[in-house]
Amino acid sequence: MRTTVTSVEAIPVEVPVAPLEEGGLAPYSSNHDEVETVGRTLVRVGTDDGVTGWGEMLTAMQSARVTCAVIEDVIEPNLVGRRLEDIGEFLDSFYYPYVKTRPFLGAVETALWDALGTVRDASVSEMLGGGVRDSVDVAYCLGMHSIEDSRRYARRAVEEGFDVLKTKAGPDWKHDVERIRAIHEATDGELELRIDPNQGWSTDEAVRVGAMLEDDGIYLQYMEQPCRIDSYGTYERLRQRLRHPIAVNEDTYFPRNLYYLCERSAADVACVDLVPAGGLTAVREQIAVAERAGLSLTHHNGFDLGIKQAAVLHLYASTPALNLAPDSVYYGWADYILSEPLVVDNGAIAVPDGSGLGIDVDEGKVETYRID
The missing domain is CATH 3.30.390.10 (Enolase-like, N-terminal domain)
Incomplete structure (x- = not known):
């Protein structure tokens, strides 16, 4: 028909x-x-x-x-x-x-x-292959706060069942180091930590942050896009100087940048996003490129409402190469546009099992x- x-x-x-x-x-x-x-x-x-x-x-x-x-x-x-x-x-x-x-x-x-x-x-994940997972662990996201507030909200993440915490960073990289130390101590090292300066550090600052955390025995799950995307050669040098995995996010919005970084072995993790990539079809092409280059993979979040969050869940349910928890702020909204909002339970969200995205938008x- x-x-x-x-x-x-x-x-x-x-x-x-x-x-x-x-x-x-x-x-x-x-x-x-x-x-x-x-x-x-x-x-x-x-x-x-x-x-x-x-x-x-x-x-x-x-x-x-x-x-x-x-x-x-x-x-x-x-x-x-x-x-x-x-x-x-x-x-x-x-x-x-x-x-x-x-x-x-x-x-x-x-x-x-x-x-x-x-x-x-049929569900989107079924049409894309399906069968990988029924539930997706997600990473808790935290903005830049005082040392004490960072401690408090990191403990809350652990209490709510999250295993991974991502925090924003910059422009005061020394304060960022103190916050990471505080979060690590407050949670007894139970959380895998990600830090995202949104291209806000120089190469020197990124190296010093990494070295100071290493001195404290703190090893990030990854450091996300610490330097500008147009600073050619930076990420290749960072991988040579740091033991923290380097992730790229904004670079994945430009397919040729991702290809270049893979070719130069200049990243450890690709933090992709299906919308700037051009959709589910296009982001799966990026994932294939990164996987062949040996990169780990995760998915970005830009304060996604339930529609895109559901699409990310279906992507995870059909794509084995996505081996790191996606960022999520779904638990942070004051209200929802879905008739039956997705549920974050013990740090995970079930993949909707209805047809299409499996959601009902409350018009x-x-x-x-x-x-x-």
């Missing part, structure tokens, strides 16, 4: 993050912002037989107008009228030489997979948080 795409709608929303003292994460501080509410853009795809599929992305450049315009004025005319099943053909045909459209395509492609699963009465909640 032929199912045809009839509409593509972009819906900008802004959802509050729960305060830290109430079990959430706000204010979530990094070296470039402080998060208390998050702007996301939802994508709703409709078909001629009444099926709806959902996708999600971070609002590009913090502009709902720009994000919606790209999806509805550029992508929709190229997609409406195509067969729902022709996901790969659509992605291969979509090309604009001077504009990076992969994040927008990533959100739309997620919605296409969701709708296709509904049509075929009333979507309208509540919808913005102009």
Whole structure:
């Protein structure tokens, strides 16, 4: 039976993050912002037989107008009228030489997979191969805080069953070292630790952080994207000077950067993201490249609402190479847009087992948080 795409709608929303003292994460501080509410853009795809599929992305450049315009004025005319099943053909045909459209395509492609699963009465993970895992352990994420608050919230992560904690870092790298020491001591070394300066350190600072932690017998699960992505040669040198694994995240948003780093043996971990990669199909191609180069793999989180979080779970359920827990802040929202929110239980989230993404979007909640 032929199912045809009839509409593509972009819906900008802004959802509050729960305060830290109430079990959430706000204010979530990094070296470039402080998060208390998050702007996301939802994508709703409709078909001629009444099926709806959902996708999600971070609002590009913090502009709902720009994000919606790209999806509805550029992508929709190229997609409406195509067969729902022709996901790969659509992605291969979509090309604009001077504009990076992969994040927008990533959100739309997620919605296409969701709708296709509904049509075929199969989950996204089943359509992608499935069978790897029914539940996914996730990493607890913590912004930059005082030493005492870092201790307190790290202990809370352990109490709630998490095994891995990721914290933001920079611009005061010495304070970051003190926070990592405090977290390690407060949890008796029970947590695997990740630190993410978001490209905020120089090569020298990254080396000194690593050396000081090594002197204390603290070895990170990985140090994520410590230096700028355009500092060519930096990561190759860092791997030669540090015993901490080096992860790249923002570099994976540019496929050629990832290929280069793999070729130069300049990273230990690839922290991929299905939306900037261009969707589930594209991110699995990146995963294959990194796996062949011997890198460990995990998935990034950008304050994802339930739609993209479900897509990540299905990706893990169908991709054995994803061997490290994905970041997640799903437990941190003040409210949810899913009729039945995903549940973080003992540091893990079950893979939804319904058709498509296995979720039901509460369109009333979507309208509540919808913005102009």
